[in-house]
Amino acid sequence: MKIAVCSDHGGYELKTKIIAYLGELGHSVMDFGCYSDKSVDYPDFAFPMAKAVATHVFERGIAICGTGIGVSICCNKVKGIRCALCGDVLSAELTRKHNDSNILAMGGRIIGVETAKAITKVWLDTPFDGGRHEGRINKITEFENK
Ligand code: RB5
Numbered sequence: 001m002k003i004a005v006c007s008d009h010g011g012y013e014l015k016t017k018i019i020a021y022l023g024e025l026g027h028s029v030m031d032f033g034c035y036s037d038k039s040v041d042y043p044d045f046a047f048p049m050a051k052a053v054a055t056h057v058f059e060r061g062i063a064i065c066g067t068g069i070g071v072s073i074c075c076n077k078v079k080g081i082r083c084a085l086c087g088d089v090l091s092a093e094l095t096r097k098h099n100d101s102n103i104l105a106m107g108g109r110i111i112g113v114e115t116a117k118a119i120t121k122v123w124l125d126t127p128f129d130g131g132r133h134e135g136r137i138n139k140i141t142e143f144e145n146k
Helices: 009-024 043-054 069-075 089-099 113-125 132-145
Strands: 002-007 028-031 060-065 083-085 103-107
Touching: 002 009, 002 043, 009 028, 009 060, 009 103, 009 113, 043 060, 043 069, 043 103, 060 069, 069 083, 069 103, 083 089, 089 113, 089 132, 103 113
Parallel strands: 002 028, 002 060, 060 103, 083 103
Antiparallel strands: none
């Protein structure tokens, strides 16, 4: 899968570990920055990454900041993005099944590396359930298009 990844300084360390893990899983990864733990502003990285997912240059995105909250707010401002902030594996599974989320957000200062890897794996592997959830996604898309 083609996956876009971004972080700010608060998510930088976890992002480097997730990028390595994605490589081990055989995914193709593009890192939209940041590229060190020097203080930066998360919108500068989250918006370009989310736009690249929204325009289908990448199939999915993973955004990491200190809490995951800042990047998730940014990503969800981009039309076509359904970004889910996850701190546990069940939420990661259900947001794929129910929300067809296309960006996963995580908090580098909130969760450990092994939890983040488990969340990432299940989020990438779980398909959208469709069915009754399809109509709900359509309502989000209709709202965006108003
Ligand atoms: C940066 O200090 C921090 O505010 C950021 O990583 C994130 O947690 C914002 O939501």
